[in-house]
Amino acid sequence: MRLLVTGGAGFIGANFVHRTVRERVGVSVTVLDALTYAGSRESLGPVADEIRLVEGDVADESLVDRLVAESDAVVHFAAETHVDNALADPAPFVRSNVVGTFSVLEAVRRHRVRLHHVSTDEVYGDLPFDPTVRFTAQTPYNPSSPYSATKASADLLVRAWVRSYGVHATISNCSNNYGPYQHIEKFIPRQITNILTGRRPKLYGAGANVRDWIHVDDHNSAVWRILDAGVAGSTYLIGADGEHDNLSVMQLILQLMGRGPDEFDHVPDRPGHDRRYAIDSGMLRGELGWAPKHTDLTEGLADTIQWYRANQWWWGPLKERVEACYAERGQ
Ligand SMILES: NC(=O)c1ccc[n+]([C@@H]2O[C@H](COP(=O)([O-])OP(=O)(O)OC[C@H]3O[C@@H](n4cnc5c(N)ncnc54)[C@H](O)[C@@H]3O)[C@@H](O)[C@H]2O)c1
Numbered sequence: 521m522r523l524l525v526t527g528g529a530g531f532i533g534a535n536f537v538h539r540t541v542r543e544r545v546g547v548s549v550t551v552l553d554a555l556t557y558a559g560s561r562e563s564l565g566p567v568a569d570e571i572r573l574v575e576g577d578v579a580d581e582s583l584v585d586r587l588v589a590e591s592d593a594v595v596h597f598a599a600e601t602h603v604d605n606a607l608a609d610p611a612p613f614v615r616s617n618v619v620g621t622f623s624v625l626e627a628v629r630r631h632r633v634r635l636h637h638v639s640t641d642e643v644y645g646d647l648p649f650d651p652t653v654r655f656t657a658q659t660p661y662n663p664s665s666p667y668s669a670t671k672a673s674a675d676l677l678v679r680a681w682v683r684s685y686g687v688h689a690t691i692s693n694c695s696n697n698y699g700p701y702q703h704i705e706k707f708i709p710r711q712i713t714n715i716l717t718g719r720r721p722k723l724y725g726a727g728a729n730v731r732d733w734i735h736v737d738d739h740n741s742a743v744w745r746i747l748d749a750g751v752a753g754s755t756y757l758i759g760a761d762g763e764h765d766n767l768s769v770m771q772l773i774l775q776l777m778g779r780g781p782d783e784f785d786h787v788p789d790r791p792g793h794d795r796r797y798a799i800d801s802g803m804l805r806g807e808l809g810w811a812p813k814h815t816d817l818t819e820g821l822a823d824t825i826q827w828y829r830a831n832q833w834w835w836g837p838l839k840e841r842v843e844a845c846y847a848e849r850g851q
Contacts, residue, residue: 527598699736725789727767735814760801
């Protein structure tokens with residue numbers, strides 16, 4: 521199988537490529553990645569000799585057409601992904617997430633290639649603090665931020681290309697991921713690397729917002745399960761029943777790193793901050809027999825902290841710039 525992985529030099533994509541090289545003999549991987557600030561060749565270092573990395577833009581129609589023509593399947597991770605950046609400048613989000621997905625769809629339509637489109641639960645907006653309500657594939661789209669609006673737009677394009685042109689595509693909407701190789705602008709690695717560099721961790725508002733955490737390896741095992749057995753045209757929600765409010769996650773990180781529960785600063789909340797996300801992944805578990813393996817957040821976070829401790833060479837050079845950017849925004 522010749523597999524094209526867009527965005528394979530980013531957090532989830534790189535972990536997906538590592539897993540594929542490790543576990544899928546006979547799959548040859550081509551990564552298409554623009555190597556934006558969020559992508560890095562180093563994240564693919566351990567598998568560099570076993571894959572092909574093409575540096576390029578997913579919105580470049582002729583490049584995407586050529587790569588798709590040489591592939592049997594595409595997994596589409598490439599996107600601009602940070603909500604705070606989208607609030608500051610939404611333009612790259614429209615180009616990469618909407619125009620980029622359009623260019624992938626046109627190429628898979630022309631060459632009749634299987635597509636799996638990777639998306640987020642943020643397309644559904646947010647939920648009340650009521651444990652009986654969770655997102656399902658029937659939840660209406662109601663995105664809150666420029667990031668989630670562009671991901672929702674991309675999902676709707678995929679659905680329309682399935683219905684109108686019979687494109688063989690599946691979609692997954694996953695909850696918040698954590699694990700190795702995540703950019704340090706994101707909540708969990710930002711706090712870990714703040715502590716490792718002698719800075720105080722930063723919490724938006726009171727920290728009551730709830731996220732449904734999943735280890736990146738569980739997300740990627742689900743993507744492979746969908747590639748293997750997913751039904752064309754279906755949407756699968758991926759989640760591991762990992763709901764925690766941001767304050768609890770912050771205090772767990774502090775505890776695991778030997779700090780007191782109050783050794784952090786509150787910073788102004790993100791505008792339009794979604795209250796709560798929670799995934800009902802019953803369909804994926806029931807129909808495709810998938811189950812997550814890393815359901816103990818304390819254990820998963822301890823491993824992740826260990827990874828950031830051991831790999832300061834990977835994130836260290838970024839730290840000053842990321843914190844300067846947050847400081848400019850007062851966060
Ligand atoms: N991180 C999460 O918690 C999460 C949860 C659910 C879904 N997702 C989705 O998973 C996918 C991957 O997320 P991530 O956290 O790994 O993101 P990331 O920001 O770490 O990586 C994105 C990658 O895409 C590349 N990219 C961006 N624009 C591109 C373009 N125009 N052309 C080619 N490459 C481009 C970047 O260089 C980077 O390597 C995204 O589609 C995101 O919406 C993420």
